[in-house]
Amino acid sequence: MTALAVLLVAIGLPLAMYLWLERLGRRAIIPMALRALALIALGILAADFSCARAPASLRPVVLLDASFSMAGAGGAWADARREAARLGDWRPIGAIAADSSPNGGRSLIASAVTAASAGGRPVWLLSDGEVEDAPDVPADILAQTGIKVFPRRHVADLALTRVAGPSRLTVGDTIRLEVDVAGFGMPDRREITVDVADGASRWLSGVIKLTAGNGTGVIEGPLPASAGPGDHLLTVSLRAAADLEPRTDRRLHAVTVVPTPGVVVVAAPAGWESRFFFRALADVSALPVRGYFLIDGTRWSRMGELTPASSTEVEQAAAHADLLVIFGDPPERFRPRRRARWEWVATSRTAPPAEGDWYLLPGGQSPVAGAMMGLPVDSFPPGIGIAALTPGPRDWIGLSAQANRRGVERPAMIGRDSAGHREVLVGAAGLWRWAFRGGSSDQAYRSLVAATASWLLGGSDSSTGVARPVRAVAARGRPIVFERLKAGLTTVALEILGGARPRADTLRFDGTGRAELWLDPGAYRYRLQGGGSGVMGVEEYSDEWLPRPVTIADRAPSGAPPPSRDPLRDKWWLFALAATAFCGEWWWRRRNGLR
Numbered sequence: 001m002t003a004l005a006v007l008l009v010a011i012g013l014p015l016a017m018y019l020w021l022e023r024l025g026r027r028a029i030i031p032m033a034l035r036a037l038a039l040i041a042l043g044i045l046a047a048d049f050s051c052a053r054a055p056a057s058l059r060p061v062v063l064l065d066a067s068f069s070m071a072g073a074g075g076a077w078a079d080a081r082r083e084a085a086r087l088g089d090w091r092p093i094g095a096i097a098a099d100s101s102p103n104g105g106r107s108l109i110a111s112a113v114t115a116a117s118a119g120g121r122p123v124w125l126l127s128d129g130e131v132e133d134a135p136d137v138p139a140d141i142l143a144q145t146g147i148k149v150f151p152r153r154h155v156a157d158l159a160l161t162r163v164a165g166p167s168r169l170t171v172g173d174t175i176r177l178e179v180d181v182a183g184f185g186m187p188d189r190r191e192i193t194v195d196v197a198d199g200a201s202r203w204l205s206g207v208i209k210l211t212a213g214n215g216t217g218v219i220e221g222p223l224p225a226s227a228g229p230g231d232h233l234l235t236v237s238l239r240a241a242a243d244l245e246p247r248t249d250r251r252l253h254a255v256t257v258v259p260t261p262g263v264v265v266v267a268a269p270a271g272w273e274s275r276f277f278f279r280a281l282a283d284v285s286a287l288p289v290r291g292y293f294l295i296d297g298t299r300w301s302r303m304g305e306l307t308p309a310s311s312t313e314v315e316q317a318a319a320h321a322d323l324l325v326i327f328g329d330p331p332e333r334f335r336p337r338r339r340a341r342w343e344w345v346a347t348s349r350t351a352p353p354a355e356g357d358w359y360l361l362p363g364g365q366s367p368v369a370g371a372m373m374g375l376p377v378d379s380f381p382p383g384i385g386i387a388a389l390t391p392g393p394r395d396w397i398g399l400s401a402q403a404n405r406r407g408v409e410r411p412a413m414i415g416r417d418s419a420g421h422r423e424v425l426v427g428a429a430g431l432w433r434w435a436f437r438g439g440s441s442d443q444a445y446r447s448l449v450a451a452t453a454s455w456l457l458g459g460s461d462s463s464t465g466v467a468r469p470v471r472a473v474a475a476r477g478r479p480i481v482f483e484r485l486k487a488g489l490t491t492v493a494l495e496i497l498g499g500a501r502p503r504a505d506t507l508r509f510d511g512t513g514r515a516e517l518w519l520d521p522g523a524y525r526y527r528l529q530g531g532g533s534g535v536m537g538v539e540e541y542s543d544e545w546l547p548r549p550v551t552i553a554d555r556a557p558s559g560a561p562p563p564s565r566d567p568l569r570d571k572w573w574l575f576a577l578a579a580t581a582f583c584g585e586w587w588w589r590r591r592n593g594l595r
Contacts, residue, residue, distance in 0.1 A: 006043035011036050027592070031585045038581035041574050048567060060088030060146075061116045065127035067094045067107040068477060068544035073245040074153035080126045083148060087124050106477070107544065110136040117141045122557060128152050129550035146557040154547045156185040158192060158213070158241045159248035161546070167254060167472070170261045170288045171229060175203070176220040177236065177253065183213020184547055186243065193239040194219055196253075201226045203234065229259045231535040233472075233523045247476075248545050252523070252537040254472035262287025263453065264321035265303065266314065268294035268330035273347055276432035277325070277449065278303045284450035287457070290317055294330065323456050340422050340456040346387040346429035353385030353429045356403050360412055360428060363397030367415065367455040371447035378405070380441040384430035389414050398452070401428060415455065422456050465532015466492055467507060470514070472535060476542045479516035484509050486530075498524035 014035040018028035064084045070077045084090035093112040109125060110133045116123045129149040137145075162180035169175060179194055189210050196203045196219060203226075206219035219236075231254065238249040263285055267274035270293035278291045282304070291303030292314045300309045315333055318324055323340040327347045346353045359382045362372050386401050391414045399413035412428040434445040466486045474480050484492075492507050499522050507515035521540045527533045 002047050006047060007040065010039035010043050013039060022594075031588045034581045034585040034588070038578045038585070041578035041581065045574055045578070060122040060124050061119060062088045062090035062124045062126060063093050063109070063112050063116055064090050065094060065107060065109065065125070065131070066092035068542045069107055069128055069130050069152065069548070070150075072152060072545045072547075073155045073157065075128060076150035076152070080128075080148075080150045083150075084124075084126050087126075088122070090126075107131045108133050110134075113137050113145055114141055117144060122146070124148065125552075126150065127552065129552050130544075130548040131551050134551045144557055147552055147555045149550065149552060149554050151550060152547060154185060155244040157243040157245040157248060157546075158183050158186055158189065158238055159245070159546055160194075160236065160238055160251050160541070161248075163236045163251045163253050165253060165255070166288070168256045168258060168262065168288050169223060170290065171227075171257060171259055172223065173288065174220055174222050175255070176218060178218055179206075179208060179216070179236065181208050181210065181215045181217075181238070182546070183210060186213045189213055191215075192241065195235075195237050195239050197235050197237070198227070198232050199235075203227065205239075223257065227257050229257050231256050231525075231533075233535045233537050245545055247540040247542075250539070251541055252473045252539050254535055254537065256534070258288065259320075261290040261317055261321055263289045263323045263325065264317045265289070265291035265325040265327070266293075266318055266330050266334050267291070267303075267327035267347075268334070269297075269328055270294070270303075271327065271347060272432045272436075273344060273429070274303075274327040276435045276445075277327075277344075280435060280446050280449045281325075281453060284446055285453055287322060292317070294328075323453060337421075342424045342426075342452065342456055344426045345389065346385055346427050348387075351387045351427075353387040353427070355385045358383040358386045358401040358403055358410075358412070358428065359405050360399050360401050360431075361409065363400045363411065363413065366396040366398045368398045368413075368448055368451040371451040372444050375440055375444045377444060380444065381433040381437050382430070383412070383428040383433075385428075386410055386412055387427040387429070389425055389427040392416060398424075398448075399426075399428060415452075424452055424456060465528050466530040467509075467515075467528055467532060468534070469536055473537045473539065474519075475539050476521050477544070478538075479518050480536050480538070482507050482509075482515045482517065484513045484515075493529040495527045496524050497526070498522055 014032040017035070018024050018032045022028070062084045064080060069075065070080065094106060094108055107127070107130055109127070109131055113123065113125060114137065123144065124146040126148050127150070129151055159182045160179065161182045163177055165175065165177035175196075177196065181192055181194075183189060191207050191209050192215070193205060193207055194217075195205045201224070203224050204219060204221035206217065206221075208215045208217040234253045234255060236251045236253055241249045243249070263281065265274065265278050265281070274291075274293065278289070282289045292300050292309055293303055295301055300311055300314050301307065302309050318334050319336050323342065324335070325342040325344075326335055327344050329348050329350065345351050359378055360380065361378055362369055383401060389411045391397055391411050395414045395416040397411045397414055399411075400409040401412040402409050413424065413426045415422070415424045431445070434441040466489060467482045467484045470481045470483050472480070490509055492509075494505055494507060496503050496505060496519075499520065505517065507517065509515045519536075519538045521538045523535070523537045525533065525535050
């Protein structure tokens with residue numbers, strides 16, 4: 001009906017104008033035809049007519065997997081690229097740069113295939129088949145998608161798949177790195193040497209035993225004399241790997257060496273409380289933790305290592321610690337006044353606790369209240385005693401206790417902040433029983449230790465500044481993620497040193513307080529506006545270089561794409577026809593003396 005109306009109007013208006021109003025007779029045939037033709041073209045454009053388009057006439061959309069695996073050893077990127085150009089309009093998926101090389105960090109296809117299928121054109125997917133999210137593609141959409149797999153030719157490879165170790169150490173400490181080696185097509189290798197170096201300076205080496213090409217081991221040794229205080233980006237590499245994929249033979253590990261220990265625990269004497277506490281603190285603290293306990297009232301030993309220590313070492317460590325934790329009754333020279341101090345009063349002989357079954361409860365609003373949120377604290381093992389604590393008017397109470405779940409609540413843990421000197425006093429004896437029991441009580445114990453240590457340190461670590469990397473090292477194709485340490489910060493400028501030349505950039509934090517920084521593989525130093533600096537690195541390594549199972553197979557499209565229509569408004573010649581017809585009519589009227 002719309003088409004008929006357009007046709008009637010487009011023909012009727014010129015007839016009425018030329019034959020009735022102007023009465024030109026047969027002379028009006030040419031301008032009348034030109035006016036009708038122009039109006040028909042305008043009517044088609046205004047009504048937005050379209051015509052059915054057969055699926056066979058559509059040029060396919062070709063999705064080409066541009067993940068790193070396509071360019072790995074034995075990959076068939078060149079063949080896949082030529083086939084994509086032959087099949088239709090190709091576009092890379094997973095790419096992180098606007099070029100025609102495979103530079104995507106992961107093999108993800110679900111969102112791209114789903115979006116392409118909505119365009120009404122045939123869709124082809126070209127990949128090596130090593131796809132992570134194939135099950136996430138809806139079955140009906142996958143059935144309509146043609147797939148061509150270009151499998152990788154697997155080659156012999158030894159890969160350094162994992163390096164884990166401390167991020168902060170103290171001068172004179174022992175560095176300990178856990179290393180995983182995976183072998184592909186090299187079952188005869190029995191061992192491999194792993195080197196750890198800082199630039200041209202080799203720090204240590206070790207041998208990893210292999211079984212069927214795979215192995216896990218520890219590389220450890222004392223920090224060398226060249227490992228001075230500061231940030232170091234270590235290169236962990238396989239020596240003489242003799243394989244065809246060298247990009248999996250080297251990993252990076254960032255470590256900061258500080259002149260003094262971050263947290264020092266002094267126990268005189270040692271007990272269950274200090275032993276469980278030291279283990280939990282070492283697990284949750286980002287700073288180096290060093291502990292000492294007194295034996296027979298005269299000899300000191302290091303916690304964890306159980307090696308002798310001199311009283312001078314203990315005294316100096318306590319004097320320079322960022323956070324000093326005290327158990328028992330060490331001599332006064334081992335308990336200097338520090339900006340952050342954590343004292344377990346109930347372990348001292350000078351303040352004997354009142355014995356009994358003391359059930360602990362969160363103490364209300366405090367910096368550590370979130371550590372126990374949602375946990376059944378009142379059902380955890382009770383403390384075995386409570387030492388008297390007297391909170392001041394500005395002190396907070398982290399834990400309170402009731403004898404046998406009855407009577408008046410007594411403060412069991414208090415904290416105070418006086419002129420920048422933060423202090424926490426714990427009056428509960430037997431809190432280690434939470435960790436000993438395991439489960440949710442152990443979780444609460446570790447969370448309480450972490451939250452208290454974080455508040456005592458107060459985020460005053462000078463090496464972090466206004467922001468810091470969540471992890472200083474990222475695999476190729478992944479960003480370095482920064483987290484802000486200053487509330488309300490939305491952007492921060494930084495200077496990046498390394499690569500071809502220094503460059504400036506800006507971190508833009510999202511609602512979660514995180515910002516991403518994309519860099520090419522290499523070692524870098526950064527300096528933040530407002531304070532903070534350090535090292536960061538992007539590895540040549542990527543999980544995509546490793547051979548993985550093929551999760552998709554060749555298939556032809558099993559269903560036709562949904563019917564589609566071709567809008568006539570997209571035809572440029574309709575606009576040209578209308579303009580030409582109007583111009584022709586104007587020219588004829590001027591030639592015949594008409595306006």
